[in-house]
Amino acid sequence: MFAQGTPLDLTYSFPFYRFSWLRRLSHSPTHSFEIGLSLQIRNAQITFADRKGDLLREEQDIGPVPAFKVRLHRSIHDSYWIGLEADGMYAPVRYINGSDSDVEGAILDASLRAGRDLEQLPGAVYLNLRYLGGGAEGTSDPGQFGDGYTENWLHFLILTLGMQAHVF
Template sequence: MAGSAHAAEDAPRVELRAVGELGFLDVLAHSLRQGSDGTIFRFPEDGGQDNLYTFVRLSAELSLHGRHTLVFLVQPLDLQTQVVLRRDVTIDELTFPEGTNLDVRYAFPFYRASYLYDLLGGAERELSVGASLQLRNATFVFTSADGTLRRTSRDVGPVPLLKVRVRWPLGPNWWVGLEADGSYAPAAIINGDSDSATTGALLDASLRGGVRITDQVDVFLNLRYLGGGARGTSDDNDDEFGDGFTSNWLSTATVSLGVQYRLPALD
Protein backbone atom coordinates (compact mmCIF):
# COMPACT_ATOMS: atom_id res chain seq x y z
CA MET A 1 0.00 0.00 0.00
CA ALA A 2 2.88 2.37 0.74
CA GLY A 3 4.31 1.75 -2.72
CA SER A 4 0.93 2.49 -4.29
CA ALA A 5 0.60 5.72 -2.31
CA HIS A 6 4.10 6.78 -3.37
CA ALA A 7 3.26 6.06 -7.03
CA ALA A 8 0.14 8.20 -6.75
CA GLU A 9 2.23 11.06 -5.36
CA ASP A 10 4.61 10.78 -8.34
CA ALA A 11 1.73 11.03 -10.84
CA PRO A 12 0.89 14.51 -12.19
CA ARG A 13 -1.96 16.36 -10.52
CA VAL A 14 -3.70 17.11 -13.80
CA GLU A 15 -2.93 15.56 -17.19
CA LEU A 16 -4.78 15.96 -20.48
CA ARG A 17 -4.32 13.38 -23.24
CA ALA A 18 -5.55 13.23 -26.84
CA VAL A 19 -5.74 9.83 -28.57
CA GLY A 20 -6.40 9.03 -32.23
CA GLU A 21 -6.55 5.77 -34.16
CA LEU A 22 -6.58 5.11 -37.91
CA GLY A 23 -6.81 1.70 -39.54
CA PHE A 24 -9.24 -0.73 -41.15
CA LEU A 25 -12.35 -2.59 -40.04
CA ASP A 26 -13.41 -6.07 -41.17
CA VAL A 27 -17.00 -7.29 -40.73
CA LEU A 28 -16.77 -10.79 -39.28
CA ALA A 29 -20.53 -11.41 -39.12
CA HIS A 30 -23.55 -9.15 -39.44
CA SER A 31 -27.26 -9.96 -39.66
CA LEU A 32 -30.45 -7.92 -39.50
CA ARG A 33 -34.09 -8.94 -39.38
CA GLN A 34 -36.78 -6.24 -39.34
CA GLY A 35 -40.32 -7.50 -38.68
CA SER A 36 -41.28 -10.91 -37.34
CA ASP A 37 -41.89 -12.15 -40.91
CA GLY A 38 -38.78 -10.44 -42.27
CA THR A 39 -35.82 -12.01 -44.03
CA ILE A 40 -32.59 -12.58 -42.12
CA PHE A 41 -30.41 -10.21 -44.13
CA ARG A 42 -26.74 -11.19 -43.84
CA PHE A 43 -24.73 -8.12 -44.79
CA PRO A 44 -21.46 -9.82 -45.87
CA GLU A 45 -23.32 -12.18 -48.23
CA ASP A 46 -26.46 -10.19 -49.13
CA GLY A 47 -25.37 -6.60 -48.57
CA GLY A 48 -21.83 -6.38 -49.90
CA GLN A 49 -20.04 -5.88 -46.56
CA ASP A 50 -17.17 -8.15 -47.61
CA ASN A 51 -14.60 -5.36 -48.07
CA LEU A 52 -12.35 -3.61 -45.57
CA TYR A 53 -13.52 -0.22 -44.29
CA THR A 54 -11.67 2.79 -42.93
CA PHE A 55 -11.64 2.88 -39.14
CA VAL A 56 -11.21 6.12 -37.19
CA ARG A 57 -11.49 6.68 -33.43
CA LEU A 58 -10.86 9.85 -31.42
CA SER A 59 -10.84 10.40 -27.68
CA ALA A 60 -9.81 12.92 -25.04
CA GLU A 61 -8.80 12.01 -21.47
CA LEU A 62 -8.51 14.07 -18.32
CA SER A 63 -6.51 12.44 -15.49
CA LEU A 64 -6.63 13.79 -11.95
CA HIS A 65 -4.05 12.96 -9.27
CA GLY A 66 -3.07 9.73 -11.06
CA ARG A 67 -6.25 8.02 -9.86
CA HIS A 68 -9.31 9.45 -11.58
CA THR A 69 -9.72 9.58 -15.37
CA LEU A 70 -12.55 11.01 -17.46
CA VAL A 71 -12.73 9.90 -21.09
CA PHE A 72 -14.83 11.20 -23.98
CA LEU A 73 -14.86 9.06 -27.14
CA VAL A 74 -16.20 9.62 -30.65
CA GLN A 75 -16.54 6.51 -32.86
CA PRO A 76 -17.80 6.95 -36.45
CA LEU A 77 -19.21 3.85 -38.17
CA ASP A 78 -21.04 4.27 -41.48
CA LEU A 79 -21.02 1.37 -43.97
CA GLN A 80 -22.58 2.04 -47.39
CA THR A 81 -22.77 -0.56 -50.16
CA GLN A 82 -24.52 -1.24 -53.48
CA VAL A 83 -25.55 -4.76 -54.50
CA VAL A 84 -27.83 -6.74 -56.81
CA LEU A 85 -30.08 -8.99 -54.74
CA ARG A 86 -29.72 -12.72 -55.38
CA ARG A 87 -33.02 -13.53 -53.65
CA ASP A 88 -36.21 -11.89 -52.43
CA VAL A 89 -35.65 -9.89 -49.23
CA THR A 90 -38.43 -8.68 -46.91
CA ILE A 91 -37.76 -5.72 -44.60
CA ASP A 92 -40.63 -4.53 -42.37
CA GLU A 93 -43.33 -6.07 -44.60
CA LEU A 94 -41.81 -4.71 -47.83
CA THR A 95 -40.31 -7.23 -50.28
CA PHE A 96 -37.36 -6.27 -52.47
CA PRO A 97 -37.48 -8.79 -55.36
CA GLU A 98 -34.53 -10.86 -56.55
CA GLY A 99 -32.49 -8.86 -59.05
CA THR A 100 -33.20 -5.49 -57.41
CA ASN A 101 -30.32 -3.01 -57.53
CA LEU A 102 -30.13 -2.14 -53.84
CA ASP A 103 -28.38 0.68 -51.98
CA VAL A 104 -27.69 -0.24 -48.35
CA ARG A 105 -26.60 2.02 -45.52
CA TYR A 106 -25.76 0.76 -42.02
CA ALA A 107 -24.69 3.62 -39.76
CA PHE A 108 -23.99 3.00 -36.09
CA PRO A 109 -21.78 5.84 -34.81
CA PHE A 110 -21.63 6.37 -31.07
CA TYR A 111 -20.39 8.74 -28.41
CA ARG A 112 -19.12 7.50 -25.05
CA ALA A 113 -18.25 9.14 -21.74
CA SER A 114 -16.33 7.09 -19.16
CA TYR A 115 -15.01 7.30 -15.63
CA LEU A 116 -12.07 5.18 -14.46
CA TYR A 117 -10.45 4.73 -11.05
CA ASP A 118 -6.87 3.45 -11.09
CA LEU A 119 -6.29 0.89 -8.34
CA LEU A 120 -2.50 1.28 -8.72
CA GLY A 121 -2.28 5.04 -9.10
CA GLY A 122 1.10 4.99 -10.86
CA ALA A 123 2.39 7.14 -13.69
CA GLU A 124 3.33 4.12 -15.87
CA ARG A 125 1.31 1.17 -14.51
CA GLU A 126 -2.48 1.19 -14.66
CA LEU A 127 -5.23 -1.13 -13.45
CA SER A 128 -8.43 0.87 -13.74
CA VAL A 129 -12.08 -0.05 -13.31
CA GLY A 130 -15.13 2.09 -13.94
CA ALA A 131 -18.21 2.64 -16.06
CA SER A 132 -19.24 4.23 -19.35
CA LEU A 133 -22.39 5.74 -20.79
CA GLN A 134 -22.66 5.35 -24.54
CA LEU A 135 -25.10 7.15 -26.83
CA ARG A 136 -25.96 5.13 -29.93
CA ASN A 137 -27.22 6.85 -33.07
CA ALA A 138 -28.29 4.08 -35.46
CA THR A 139 -29.62 4.46 -39.00
CA PHE A 140 -30.49 1.55 -41.34
CA VAL A 141 -31.58 2.32 -44.93
CA PHE A 142 -32.54 -0.07 -47.75
CA THR A 143 -33.37 1.67 -51.05
CA SER A 144 -33.84 0.31 -54.56
CA ALA A 145 -31.58 2.14 -57.01
CA ASP A 146 -34.60 3.59 -58.85
CA GLY A 147 -35.97 4.98 -55.57
CA THR A 148 -39.33 3.19 -55.73
CA LEU A 149 -38.73 0.87 -52.74
CA ARG A 150 -37.37 1.98 -49.38
CA ARG A 151 -37.29 0.97 -45.73
CA THR A 152 -35.56 2.96 -43.00
CA SER A 153 -35.04 2.56 -39.28
CA ARG A 154 -33.57 5.05 -36.78
CA ASP A 155 -32.76 4.64 -33.12
CA VAL A 156 -31.11 6.88 -30.53
CA GLY A 157 -30.62 5.77 -26.95
CA PRO A 158 -28.26 5.39 -23.97
CA VAL A 159 -26.22 2.25 -23.29
CA PRO A 160 -24.55 1.87 -19.83
CA LEU A 161 -21.36 -0.19 -19.79
CA LEU A 162 -18.79 -1.55 -17.37
CA LYS A 163 -15.19 -0.64 -18.16
CA VAL A 164 -11.70 -1.93 -17.35
CA ARG A 165 -8.28 -0.78 -18.57
CA VAL A 166 -4.75 -2.10 -18.00
CA ARG A 167 -1.35 -0.74 -19.02
CA TRP A 168 1.94 -2.39 -18.10
CA PRO A 169 5.52 -1.38 -18.99
CA LEU A 170 7.84 -3.87 -20.70
CA GLY A 171 10.90 -1.69 -20.43
CA PRO A 172 11.97 1.96 -20.32
CA ASN A 173 9.81 2.88 -23.34
CA TRP A 174 7.76 -0.17 -24.42
CA TRP A 175 4.39 -1.15 -22.96
CA VAL A 176 1.33 -3.34 -23.51
CA GLY A 177 -2.29 -2.68 -22.58
CA LEU A 178 -5.85 -3.86 -22.83
CA GLU A 179 -9.20 -2.11 -22.56
CA ALA A 180 -12.78 -3.35 -22.56
CA ASP A 181 -16.28 -1.86 -22.33
CA GLY A 182 -19.23 -4.23 -22.20
CA SER A 183 -22.78 -4.93 -21.13
CA TYR A 184 -25.57 -7.47 -21.50
CA ALA A 185 -29.04 -6.53 -20.29
CA PRO A 186 -32.71 -6.19 -21.25
CA ALA A 187 -33.43 -2.92 -23.05
CA ALA A 188 -36.04 -2.13 -20.38
CA ILE A 189 -33.15 -1.76 -17.91
CA ILE A 190 -30.80 -0.05 -20.34
CA ASN A 191 -33.29 2.48 -21.70
CA GLY A 192 -35.83 2.69 -18.90
CA ASP A 193 -38.50 1.56 -21.37
CA SER A 194 -41.02 -0.74 -19.69
CA ASP A 195 -42.70 -1.39 -23.06
CA SER A 196 -39.60 -3.01 -24.55
CA ALA A 197 -39.02 -6.77 -24.52
CA THR A 198 -35.65 -6.41 -26.26
CA THR A 199 -32.35 -7.79 -24.99
CA GLY A 200 -29.13 -6.05 -26.02
CA ALA A 201 -25.40 -6.63 -25.69
CA LEU A 202 -22.19 -4.82 -26.56
CA LEU A 203 -18.48 -5.60 -26.27
CA ASP A 204 -15.67 -3.25 -27.26
CA ALA A 205 -12.36 -4.92 -26.34
CA SER A 206 -8.83 -4.20 -27.50
CA LEU A 207 -5.24 -5.33 -27.05
CA ARG A 208 -2.43 -2.94 -27.85
CA GLY A 209 1.32 -2.58 -27.73
CA GLY A 210 3.13 0.75 -27.86
CA VAL A 211 6.33 2.70 -27.52
CA ARG A 212 7.04 6.11 -26.02
CA ILE A 213 8.66 8.34 -28.66
CA THR A 214 9.00 11.49 -26.54
CA ASP A 215 7.81 12.60 -23.12
CA GLN A 216 4.57 13.73 -24.77
CA VAL A 217 4.03 11.20 -27.61
CA ASP A 218 3.30 7.45 -27.64
CA VAL A 219 2.49 5.39 -30.74
CA PHE A 220 0.81 1.98 -30.61
CA LEU A 221 -0.62 -0.87 -32.66
CA ASN A 222 -4.16 -1.84 -31.65
CA LEU A 223 -6.22 -4.98 -32.29
CA ARG A 224 -9.91 -4.58 -31.45
CA TYR A 225 -13.13 -6.57 -31.36
CA LEU A 226 -16.27 -4.44 -31.61
CA GLY A 227 -19.64 -6.14 -31.64
CA GLY A 228 -23.11 -6.36 -30.21
CA GLY A 229 -26.74 -5.96 -31.06
CA ALA A 230 -30.27 -6.48 -29.87
CA ARG A 231 -33.22 -8.84 -30.36
CA GLY A 232 -36.85 -8.49 -29.37
CA THR A 233 -40.05 -6.53 -29.85
CA SER A 234 -40.87 -3.02 -28.71
CA ASP A 235 -44.52 -2.18 -28.04
CA ASP A 236 -43.63 1.49 -28.41
CA ASN A 237 -43.28 1.27 -32.19
CA ASP A 238 -43.57 4.64 -33.92
CA ASP A 239 -42.62 3.35 -37.37
CA GLU A 240 -45.29 3.41 -40.02
CA PHE A 241 -44.49 -0.16 -41.09
CA GLY A 242 -43.65 -3.40 -39.31
CA ASP A 243 -44.61 -4.91 -35.98
CA GLY A 244 -41.67 -3.61 -33.92
CA PHE A 245 -39.60 -6.82 -33.99
CA THR A 246 -35.89 -6.47 -34.64
CA SER A 247 -32.85 -8.73 -34.52
CA ASN A 248 -29.57 -7.00 -35.24
CA TRP A 249 -26.14 -8.51 -34.48
CA LEU A 250 -22.76 -7.21 -35.61
CA SER A 251 -19.22 -8.55 -35.07
CA THR A 252 -16.17 -6.69 -36.37
CA ALA A 253 -12.40 -6.72 -35.98
CA THR A 254 -10.14 -3.72 -36.45
CA VAL A 255 -6.41 -3.17 -36.86
CA SER A 256 -5.22 0.38 -36.28
CA LEU A 257 -2.22 2.56 -35.58
CA GLY A 258 -2.69 5.00 -32.75
CA VAL A 259 -1.05 8.12 -31.37
CA GLN A 260 -1.39 9.44 -27.84
CA TYR A 261 -0.32 13.02 -27.09
CA ARG A 262 0.08 14.26 -23.54
CA LEU A 263 -0.19 17.96 -22.92
CA PRO A 264 2.38 19.25 -20.42
CA ALA A 265 1.22 18.15 -16.97
CA LEU A 266 0.01 20.58 -14.30
CA ASP A 267 1.75 19.53 -11.08
Protein backbone atom coordinates in the same frame (compact mmCIF):
# COMPACT_ATOMS: atom_id res chain seq x y z
CA MET B 1 -43.97 -3.06 -49.17
CA PHE B 2 -41.18 -4.19 -51.55
CA ALA B 3 -42.04 -6.82 -54.14
CA GLN B 4 -39.88 -9.91 -54.19
CA GLY B 5 -36.81 -9.39 -56.40
CA THR B 6 -36.87 -5.57 -56.17
CA PRO B 7 -33.31 -4.16 -56.36
CA LEU B 8 -32.65 -2.24 -53.15
CA ASP B 9 -30.20 0.29 -51.81
CA LEU B 10 -29.59 -0.47 -48.13
CA THR B 11 -28.06 1.70 -45.44
CA TYR B 12 -27.22 0.53 -41.94
CA SER B 13 -25.67 3.39 -40.00
CA PHE B 14 -24.78 3.27 -36.33
CA PRO B 15 -22.66 6.32 -35.37
CA PHE B 16 -22.11 6.95 -31.68
CA TYR B 17 -20.47 9.28 -29.18
CA ARG B 18 -19.12 7.95 -25.91
CA PHE B 19 -18.37 9.75 -22.66
CA SER B 20 -16.46 7.92 -19.92
CA TRP B 21 -15.58 8.38 -16.29
CA LEU B 22 -12.82 6.36 -14.59
CA ARG B 23 -11.74 5.94 -10.98
CA ARG B 24 -8.12 4.92 -10.40
CA LEU B 25 -7.97 2.03 -7.93
CA SER B 26 -4.28 1.23 -8.17
CA HIS B 27 -1.32 3.23 -9.42
CA SER B 28 2.44 2.79 -9.21
CA PRO B 29 5.40 3.53 -11.51
CA THR B 30 4.90 0.09 -13.14
CA HIS B 31 1.11 -0.32 -13.34
CA SER B 32 -2.31 1.28 -13.06
CA PHE B 33 -5.85 -0.10 -12.78
CA GLU B 34 -9.03 1.94 -13.30
CA ILE B 35 -12.74 1.11 -13.44
CA GLY B 36 -15.70 3.28 -14.31
CA LEU B 37 -18.74 3.92 -16.43
CA SER B 38 -19.43 5.04 -19.98
CA LEU B 39 -22.47 6.54 -21.62
CA GLN B 40 -22.76 6.00 -25.33
CA ILE B 41 -25.25 8.03 -27.36
CA ARG B 42 -26.08 6.08 -30.53
CA ASN B 43 -28.01 6.98 -33.64
CA ALA B 44 -29.25 3.83 -35.36
CA GLN B 45 -30.52 4.44 -38.88
CA ILE B 46 -31.72 1.71 -41.23
CA THR B 47 -32.89 2.60 -44.74
CA PHE B 48 -34.37 0.45 -47.51
CA ALA B 49 -35.02 2.16 -50.85
CA ASP B 50 -35.83 0.79 -54.27
CA ARG B 51 -33.40 1.89 -56.95
CA LYS B 52 -36.08 3.83 -58.85
CA GLY B 53 -36.70 6.07 -55.86
CA ASP B 54 -40.41 5.22 -55.56
CA LEU B 55 -40.33 3.31 -52.26
CA LEU B 56 -38.49 4.20 -49.09
CA ARG B 57 -38.55 2.73 -45.61
CA GLU B 58 -36.44 4.33 -42.93
CA GLU B 59 -36.18 3.75 -39.20
CA GLN B 60 -34.13 5.93 -36.89
CA ASP B 61 -33.62 5.63 -33.17
CA ILE B 62 -31.40 7.84 -31.01
CA GLY B 63 -30.77 6.58 -27.53
CA PRO B 64 -28.43 6.15 -24.58
CA VAL B 65 -26.38 2.99 -24.00
CA PRO B 66 -24.76 2.74 -20.54
CA ALA B 67 -21.69 0.53 -20.13
CA PHE B 68 -19.01 -0.50 -17.66
CA LYS B 69 -15.40 0.49 -18.32
CA VAL B 70 -12.01 -0.90 -17.28
CA ARG B 71 -8.46 0.22 -18.07
CA LEU B 72 -5.16 -1.49 -17.21
CA HIS B 73 -1.61 -0.36 -17.96
CA ARG B 74 1.57 -2.26 -17.10
CA SER B 75 5.23 -1.46 -17.73
CA ILE B 76 7.14 -4.53 -18.86
CA HIS B 77 10.80 -3.64 -19.22
CA ASP B 78 12.47 -0.24 -19.44
CA SER B 79 10.27 1.72 -21.86
CA TYR B 80 7.99 -1.12 -23.04
CA TRP B 81 4.41 -1.45 -21.85
CA ILE B 82 1.06 -3.19 -22.45
CA GLY B 83 -2.45 -1.95 -21.87
CA LEU B 84 -6.06 -3.03 -22.00
CA GLU B 85 -9.15 -0.85 -22.21
CA ALA B 86 -12.71 -2.13 -22.53
CA ASP B 87 -16.25 -0.78 -22.47
CA GLY B 88 -19.03 -3.34 -22.35
CA MET B 89 -22.62 -4.02 -21.47
CA TYR B 90 -25.17 -6.81 -21.76
CA ALA B 91 -28.82 -5.78 -21.50
CA PRO B 92 -31.89 -7.96 -21.25
CA VAL B 93 -34.15 -4.96 -21.94
CA ARG B 94 -37.30 -6.46 -20.38
CA TYR B 95 -35.61 -6.73 -16.97
CA ILE B 96 -33.86 -3.35 -17.10
CA ASN B 97 -36.75 -1.06 -17.99
CA GLY B 98 -39.72 -3.27 -17.12
CA SER B 99 -41.15 -3.22 -20.64
CA ASP B 100 -42.84 -6.02 -22.52
CA SER B 101 -40.09 -5.92 -25.15
CA ASP B 102 -38.27 -9.23 -25.27
CA VAL B 103 -35.04 -7.75 -26.65
CA GLU B 104 -31.48 -8.52 -25.61
CA GLY B 105 -28.59 -6.28 -26.58
CA ALA B 106 -24.87 -6.01 -25.95
CA ILE B 107 -21.81 -3.97 -26.83
CA LEU B 108 -18.11 -4.65 -26.35
CA ASP B 109 -15.31 -2.33 -27.34
CA ALA B 110 -12.04 -3.91 -26.18
CA SER B 111 -8.54 -2.79 -27.05
CA LEU B 112 -5.25 -4.56 -26.34
CA ARG B 113 -2.20 -2.36 -26.89
CA ALA B 114 1.56 -2.91 -26.69
CA GLY B 115 4.03 -0.08 -27.08
CA ARG B 116 7.34 1.54 -26.45
CA ASP B 117 7.96 5.01 -25.05
CA LEU B 118 10.22 7.13 -27.23
CA GLU B 119 13.39 8.58 -25.77
CA GLN B 120 13.93 11.47 -28.21
CA LEU B 121 10.30 12.64 -28.35
CA PRO B 122 7.64 12.91 -25.64
CA GLY B 123 5.43 10.07 -26.91
CA ALA B 124 5.21 6.41 -27.83
CA VAL B 125 4.75 4.00 -30.72
CA TYR B 126 2.29 1.15 -30.33
CA LEU B 127 0.47 -1.77 -31.91
CA ASN B 128 -3.23 -1.97 -31.05
CA LEU B 129 -5.72 -4.80 -31.59
CA ARG B 130 -9.34 -3.68 -31.11
CA TYR B 131 -12.58 -5.65 -31.13
CA LEU B 132 -15.74 -3.58 -31.63
CA GLY B 133 -19.01 -5.46 -31.67
CA GLY B 134 -22.54 -5.59 -30.50
CA GLY B 135 -26.13 -5.68 -31.53
CA ALA B 136 -29.58 -6.74 -30.48
CA GLU B 137 -32.03 -9.56 -30.98
CA GLY B 138 -35.68 -9.85 -30.11
CA THR B 139 -39.11 -8.40 -30.63
CA SER B 140 -40.12 -4.90 -29.66
CA ASP B 141 -43.21 -2.94 -30.62
CA PRO B 142 -44.47 -4.06 -34.05
CA GLY B 143 -44.42 -1.21 -36.52
CA GLN B 144 -46.46 -0.35 -39.54
CA PHE B 145 -44.21 -2.40 -41.82
CA GLY B 146 -43.20 -5.47 -39.83
CA ASP B 147 -43.57 -7.70 -36.83
CA GLY B 148 -41.04 -5.81 -34.64
CA TYR B 149 -38.42 -8.58 -34.71
CA THR B 150 -34.81 -7.60 -35.17
CA GLU B 151 -31.53 -9.47 -35.18
CA ASN B 152 -28.38 -7.51 -35.90
CA TRP B 153 -24.94 -8.41 -34.62
CA LEU B 154 -21.84 -6.69 -35.94
CA HIS B 155 -18.26 -7.77 -35.25
CA PHE B 156 -15.15 -5.81 -36.25
CA LEU B 157 -11.48 -6.52 -35.60
CA ILE B 158 -9.13 -3.58 -36.16
CA LEU B 159 -5.32 -3.65 -36.13
CA THR B 160 -3.52 -0.31 -35.79
CA LEU B 161 0.12 0.70 -35.83
CA GLY B 162 0.27 4.14 -34.31
CA MET B 163 2.17 6.88 -32.60
CA GLN B 164 1.03 9.13 -29.78
CA ALA B 165 2.57 12.43 -28.76
CA HIS B 166 2.46 13.81 -25.24
CA VAL B 167 1.89 17.52 -25.82
CA PHE B 168 1.05 18.69 -22.30
